[in-house]
Amino acid sequence: MRAGRLAFAAAAWLFLGGVIAQVFLAGVGLFKVGGWDAHVNLGWLLGSAPLILLLLAVPARFDRRTNGLLVGLTIATFVQPELAAARSEAPVLAAFHPVNALLVFWLAWLVARRATEAARGAANHASVAGEAAAPPSAARP
């Protein structure tokens, strides 16, 4: 479980880093430093990343709140490219694309923090259990 939680936490922080990079690439497009291609391509990559997080969450066995946040993150991330794609039919709806980006960022931050806390908790639990199982002579040389 500890290894699973560590792997999940690493993946969650990586995803958060990807979200920050994606927002920077939006700035690159907005301020005409470059085109929008990099933002669009990374967007498709990030769109499928929560599926990997969901798979990693199975062995990590998080509490209900963390799992709920992860489900929310998955939904918000799936919706994100669809909002941008709605620009011609429903431009006002598409205008929620950057607002939903804030939601994705906030949920990714919460999930990464909670996963790190859970991984630390599992590590502490393992060390306490190890000390309790060790004979007194091993604990005090």
Place this chain on the structure above:
Amino acid sequence: MANTSRVAGDAEPMTVGRSMADHRSMARAVRAIGPARLAFVAGAWLFVGCVVLQVFLVGLDVFVHVGPEIHRNFAYVYGWLAPLLVLIGDAARMPSRVRTISVVLLILFAVQTVLPSLQSDYPLLAAAHTVNALAIFALAITLARQSTEVVQVELAAGRQ
């Protein structure tokens, strides 16, 4: 059913007496917290709402082509909240971590207003305008949540 529970011999439902006592203790607790702290919490959440609206205005510019002026002008409408939160936080004697966040938020907000003007000389720095917006959002929501927790703890202590 639970709302009208009675004990033997009571003429009135217990909830009536309890709710009045609750209201009195709540009023005492709110008075003890003081208007400055309540104003700080309200201002912090208002700032979060304004940041979200500001980001929506960017979306309107990009996808509906309403022009960047509305986004630019709105920053001056709610921007005064950032220094005001620093002042109210000091007057309300909020915990030092909350006051520190409000000062950092003010600095980031000031930086945010400067970044777009660097577009011609330092375009990559100007592009960081969007990332700085994320930092402002994260700090604003942290400030709002932490100040709410401070008031909630005091509210609970005041009611005891």
